[in-house]
Amino acid sequence: PKKLQVLAPGEIPLPGSSTGKVVGANPDNQTAGIPFTATVRSCDDYWNLSYSTQYINVWTTNPKQSVQGYTTSYYFLMTTSATVQVYMNTASTGAVTYRVKADDLNDPSEPDFLEGTSGAITVAPGTAKKLNIVLEGENFDASTQSGKNGAPILQTAGTQFSAIVGLCDDYWNLVPNTALNAIRVSVPRDLYATVPSDQGIDQMTGTRMFLFTIYTASSAHYIRADDVDMEAPLYDPVNSSTFTVRSAAATKLQVLLPGETAVPGKYNQTPYGKTGTPTPRIAGNIFYATVNLIDDYYNLVPDQTPQPSVYVISTDQFDVEPDTSTLVSGSQVYPFTLVTGGTSHILTAFASAGGYASSASPQFTVNPSSATRLQIILPGETRVQGHPAGKTGTPTSYVAGQSFNADVYLVDDYNNRIRTTDGWPMPQVGITTWDPIDTEPISKTLIDGQNMFTLTPKTASSTWTLVATDIDGTPPHYSTATSANVRVWPAAVHHMHIINLPPSVTAGTGFNARVILHDTYENLVSTGTNWNDYATSGRMVEWWAEYFADPQTPDLPATAGWNVSEYGQKDVSGIILKRAGVRELRVYQTNPVEDVSSWRSNLPYHGSLAYTVTVSRLHICNLRCHFFRG
Helix, strand or coil, rough: CEEEEEECCCCCEECCCCCCCCCCCCCCCCCCCEEEEEEEEEEEEEECCCEEEEEEEEECCCCCCCCCCCCCCEEEEEEEEEEEEECCCCCCCCCCCEEEEEEEEECCCCCCCEECCCEEEEEEECCCCEEEEEEEEEEECCCCCCEEEEECEECCCCCEEEEEEEEEECCCEEECCCCCCEEEEEECCCCCEECCEEEEEEECCCCEEEEECCCCEEEEEEEEEEEECCCCCCCCCCCCCEEEEECCCHHHHHHHCCCEECCCCCCCCCCCCCCCCCCEEEEECCCEEEHHHHHHHCEEECCCCCCEEEEEHHHHHHCCCCCCCCEEEEEEEECCCCCCCCCEEEEEECCCCCCCEEEECCCEEECCEEEEEEECCCCCEECCCCCCEEEEECCCCCCCCCEEEEEEEEEEEECCECCHHHHCCCCEEEEEEEECCCCCCCCCEEEECCEEEEEEECCCEECEEEEEEEEECCCCCCCCCCCCCCEEECCCCCCCEEEEEEEECCCCCEEEEEEEEEECCEEECEEEEEEEECCCCCEEEEEECCCCCCCCCCCCCCCCEHHHHHHCCEEEEECCCCCCCCCCCEEEEEEEEEEEEECCCHHHCCCCEEEEEEECCCCCCCCCCCCEEC
C-alpha cells in the first residue's frame, strides 16, 4: 500500500484511473448539523484496494467539524478500509467548499502513506433556529463560537449607527430563503434611544439592517433582537456584543440638588437629564449641590480639556455663596447654607469661560430653622425673611391718640416665620410699651406664628417703643422682641397753660409769664404737623383778667399771633395787676374763637396758685391771689 483514498457520499472509486475515482461522480451537498459517512481506503499506486494495518487520522477542513464524535480529528487502527461519521457544521459561503482528509500517523516501523482527500463538499445551512446580531466593526462568521468576528467600534451619543440581524441555524450559519416577518430590536440600557420599528428578514440574504441613535453614554450597551411575528417557529432571541457609547461634545452645565439623581441620555423628557425632586432644606444647615459638565444629551463629559471654572449663585440674597471652582473630571460639589425660608429657591451655575450654557435648578424649599424668638413688625416696615434685621423700612409716624396695629411673629435665628406646621408650640404674647399713660393691649396667643396687637400711644416722643414677651411660662421660652423707635407727634392743640409766674407779686408791679400749648394728653404741642398748622393758621392768644375801674384796671399783654419758631411757647412781660385780693388770670384763643384756653368750659386746667400781694406805699397786707394756669 502506498496511499490513502477518501470517498465522500456521491464519490465512486475507480481503481486503475489517474484519480482513483469516477469522473463526474462529485460529492453530494451536505447540510450543516446532519452527519454523513466518509470512506477511507488503503490503496496501491493505482488506487487498487490494498491490505494494510495502520493507524489513520481523519479530519475535515470545516471549522466546526466532528469526526466520529471528535471535534479536532479522529485516529484509529484501520485494516484495508473503514468508514467514519462526519459532521460539517459551518456552511459554505460563496465558492467556499470543504473536504475530508486522512493521513497515517507516521509510525517509523511502518511505511508512510500519501494523504488522501475527498472531493470539494458544499455545505448548506441547517434549519433556522435563532437570531444573531453584528455591530459596526463586526462581521457574521459561522466558523466562530459566537457566529461573528471583529469588535464593535466606539459610538458617540446622538450619532446614528447600524446593526445587522441575521437568521441562523444552530451553528450560526445565516439561513436565507426563510420567512421571518417581524423582528423587534431594542436597546435595554437606553430608555431614550431612537429605535427602528419592527421589520422582517430579507430572505435573499437572511439578514436585516437596523439604524439606531443612542443618547446615553455607557460602556455596557447591547442590542437585543426578538422574533415577534407570532408565527411558528419562533426563533431564539439574541443579545449583541456589549459596546461603548461615549458622550458627545460638552455644551452645557447641569445642577443637581439633594433628592435628584442624574439620568444620562434623558434629553427628551422632563425633568431633563435627571430624576427625583429636590428635598427641602433647613435654613442655616449646609447642603451640597453638584455641577456636571454635560453634552446635549445630559451625559457627563469627564475628559474635556481644559476643565471649566464654574461659579454657582442662589436666589437667597442673604446667604454666603461658595467660591468659583474648577471642575474635576467634569464634576464638582458646592456647599450652600441658605438662610431665607421659602418655596421658590433656585441655584444657577455659570461657567467662567468656554461658552458652556448655564444651568438652573428647579425651585426648591428652604424650611425655617428652630423657633427662637419673637419679632415685631410695625406699619411702614416690611418683614423680610433671612434678612439680618428681619425687616426693612422705617416705622410710620403717628399722632398721640392715633391707633395702629403691630404684628408679632414667632421666628428662627434667621427671622423666618415659624408656622404651626413646623411643629413648634405657639406662645402667648404680652405687650408692654414705653408710654406711661397709654392702655396696653391684652395678651394674645400667636396663631400660625403671628398675631396683631392694637396700640394707641399718648405720649409724644421720637423713641416710642413696644416690647413683646413670651408670657405663657411653658417651655420653650422664646426671646423677647423690642420694636424700632416710633415717632409720636403731639396731637392737636387742646388747651393752654400759664407757667413761669413769680411766687409773689406786688400790686402795680409788672411781672412775666409764659403761655404753652398742650394737646389733650398734656404733650407740649411744639413740633409736628399740628404745631405747624396751628402756628401758621393766624390763631392768636388773648389775655384776660378781672376788670376794675381806673386806676385799678389791669395792664395785660396785647393779643398776639404765634410764630413757628416759638415751638408752642410764648413768653410775655408787663403784666400788672393793680387790685389786691384774689384775682383771676386767663388766656384764650381767638381768630377764630375756640374753646382753647387755660380755662376750658369754665373749669381751670389747674388749681389756683397762692401769691402774697403787698399793697404799694400804704401798708402790707397778706392776701391770697389765685392765678389759674393751664
